[in-house]
Each structure stands twice: as structure tokens, then as C-alpha cells.
Amino acid sequence: MTPREILQKHEKGKAFAHLLDGYDKYPMIFDANGDVLSFPPIINGALTTVTVNTRNIFIDVTGFDAKSVEICLNIVASALVERGGQICTIEMEGAPKKVYPDFTPSEKTISIRECNAVNGIPLTGEECIKALNRSGMDGKADGDRLTAYIPAYRFDIMHDADIYEEVSIGYGFEKYGHKKMNVTQTFGSLLPETSFSENLKDIMIGLGYTELTTLTLSNQREEFGISGLPEVEVVTMKNPITEDHTCLRAYMMPSLMRILRHNKNRDLPQKIFEVGYVIRNARNVLHLCALQAASRTSFTEIKSVTESVLREMNVEYTISSCDYTTFLPGRGAFIEVDGKRIGVFGEMSPKCITDYELTHPVMMMEMDISGIIAKQSGRLF
Numbered sequence: 001m002t003p004r005e006i007l008q009k010h011e012k013g014k015a016f017a018h019l020l021d022g023y024d025k026y027p028m029i030f031d032a033n034g035d036v037l038s039f040p041p042i043i044n045g046a047l048t049t050v051t052v053n054t055r056n057i058f059i060d061v062t063g064f065d066a067k068s069v070e071i072c073l074n075i076v077a078s079a080l081v082e083r084g085g086q087i088c089t090i091e092m093e094g095a096p097k098k099v100y101p102d103f104t105p106s107e108k109t110i111s112i113r114e115c116n117a118v119n120g121i122p123l124t125g126e127e128c129i130k131a132l133n134r135s136g137m138d139g140k141a142d143g144d145r146l147t148a149y150i151p152a153y154r155f156d157i158m159h160d161a162d163i164y165e166e167v168s169i170g171y172g173f174e175k176y177g178h179k180k181m182n183v184t185q186t187f188g189s190l191l192p193e194t195s196f197s198e199n200l201k202d203i204m205i206g207l208g209y210t211e212l213t214t215l216t217l218s219n220q221r222e223e224f225g226i227s228g229l230p231e232v233e234v235v236t237m238k239n240p241i242t243e244d245h246t247c248l249r250a251y252m253m254p255s256l257m258r259i260l261r262h263n264k265n266r267d268l269p270q271k272i273f274e275v276g277y278v279i280r281n282a283r284n285v286l287h288l289c290a291l292q293a294a295s296r297t298s299f300t301e302i303k304s305v306t307e308s309v310l311r312e313m314n315v316e317y318t319i320s321s322c323d324y325t326t327f328l329p330g331r332g333a334f335i336e337v338d339g340k341r342i343g344v345f346g347e348m349s350p351k352c353i354t355d356y357e358l359t360h361p362v363m364m365m366e367m368d369i370s371g372i373i374a375k376q377s378g379r380l381f
Helices: 003-009 011-020 066-082 112-119 125-134 160-171 192-206 220-225 253-262 299-312 350-355 370-375
Strands: 036-039 106-111 138-142 145-150 270-280 283-293 318-321 327-337 340-348 362-368
Touching: 003 011, 106 112, 106 160, 112 125, 112 145, 112 160, 125 138, 125 145, 125 160, 145 160, 192 270, 192 283, 192 299, 192 370, 220 253, 253 270, 253 283, 253 362, 283 299, 283 370, 299 327, 299 340, 299 362, 340 370
Parallel strands: none
Antiparallel strands: 106 145, 138 145, 270 283, 283 362, 318 327, 327 340, 340 362
16 A cells, blocks of 8 residues: 555554644655655554564654654663663754764752752762662762762653662651651541442432433533423533533433434343432532433322432431422422422423433433532531
């Protein structure tokens, strides 16, 4: 194949063709005989296939940052040297350096006094050099100045503190002594909302529901347009990738309905729930939502589930009629705690169900449990 044919027809070529968009010339590596070694960064030639019998390896590294490419090459080449390999160099035209790989060490000079102050150990210049030698580095001391020669494969040495650390490691942590530290022992514990949520999950599992974790991303059409739930202010995405992910969810029910839609050909009944966060007024609010898809459902069944959950949470509540188009007329209800509506439950209307591309009856329950947690903070049920 020609390079253009590789980009159009080959599996690897099609996957990485976007890297060469807008270019009319493609990179190609040939050997002295004119045979193709590589078409970077797309695919290597068959001539360079590595087997257990390979003895000569040509290493090419591609990237957009010259320093990163050089460091990568040095690491790979050094690893091969440690295993008995011999490194040959190449000359490159138009590159930052003429010859690669270049193992010339870089230099960093630090203050011995500052190094000792940070490490807490009074070392002389010679002792610092010996410590660096144990870390695989050479060094030179001149008065208070210590110059470390950093190997070409050590890309992690970027700051003076990195040299302090190498000196400390080379000196030996075991030589620091065992000074008694005046610290206070502390113990971690779960946040109240975490403890509450874990117990709530156990309740739902005990009622026969399966726990799910869905995406926080949603879209206004499913959140408000077809759900029948009242519209609230949402956090929108500035540059959404798809029409399905244009905002952060304000309700949990649409996310679970999508799960039922993807599993509508599975056996019934399907009983799912989630305890997670929705975003209201740019704040995380903890919700519980449960859905059941079955060949036959009733308002009484979802009412009993809702009341069981509220009873296990030791919550005093009242129920009033809900007129949302989410539910069949007369088969939806509000959940009220301390005179405030915290959720809804009921038997979903056929229109809402079909708009979500489902064909079986569905009943749902969703409630805001953040207020309950605040009221019962520190008291587990």
C-alpha cells in the first residue's frame, strides 16, 4: 500500500489518520537499502518486526515535544544497556541536537547549607557527593556549592528539592535516628451522608431492588420535556459532545429510565435504584430514586415501597395528590416532611413511558434525602 492507501484502508491507518490531517507530505523511515522501516506515527514496516531472534533494534520515538521525545529515547536506550545491549547513535538533520541518543548529563548546583537545613543532617561536601554516588549520580563540591551531574534518563530531577531528596536517600534514612514525634493519633470516620446512604442502600436491596450508578450528565429534553417533572435551573455544558449530554441532571429518574430503555428486551420485572447526587442551584443534592418495570404494576405497590423506606428512615411524613403529567391521573403523590415536599411517587403515564421508548408499565419513586440527613445527622437508622 501507498501511505495514502494505508490511511484510508488499513485498520491502524484509519485509527490514526487524524494525526496527519492537513499535511500533503508524510514521514517515512528507510534503511540504507531503500526498504521501509516505519511510517511514523502510524505503523511500522514488516521488515522491523521484533522476534525472539532479533539482535539489532532500531528505536524511533515520535511526539510533538522534542524534550519529551528525547527523554523517552534515553530511558528506553538506558534500559537496554543495563541488559547488556550496545547503543549506536544516529545523526539527525534539523533536530535540536545533532546526535541521538545523547547521554551527556545535565548539571544542577545547590547550596549545601540549604540542603542540610531541609534534610536536618549536617553533611560535608564530600559526604554529599558520596550520597549522590549511591543514587547513581556524580557530583562536585566547591565551598557551599554542590553541583550534581544528572543522568540523561533521570527526567524527574527538576528542582533543588529533588537533589536534597537524592542526598537524603543516598545518606540513608536509617541514619536519621528515632526522634520521638509529638503527634496526636486520629481516627477517620464516615460522613453522616455516607453512613445514611449506605444504610439506605441496604434497605433498597432488602426490598429486592438492584443498585446502579449512572452518569451525572443528562439533557434538558429528557429531564423536563418528556419526564413531566417541573423545570428547574440546570448547569449546562458549554461545548457538549452529544445531544444526550448537554447539562447536569436535576432529577435522577431520567437517568434510570435510560437504563430501562437499554434493557427493555430483558426479562421482567426489572427493579432498579440509585442513591446519588443531582445538581440544584449549582449545589449537590442527594436523591434516592427507584423504578420498577413489570408486566403489571399498581399504585399500591410503589406506595408500599415508599412507605417502607420512609418508615425505616424514622421519618414522619404525609402524602398528598400529585398532578404531574409524569403519572396517570390520580395515581401520583407528593411526599411531604415537615410541611415541605421532598419527593414524588406513582404509576407513570403511558405517554411518559412511550416517550422514553419503553413498552411496559413503570412505577417510580424519587425523593430528596439531604434534608432528612441534616435532621438526623449523627443518628443511624
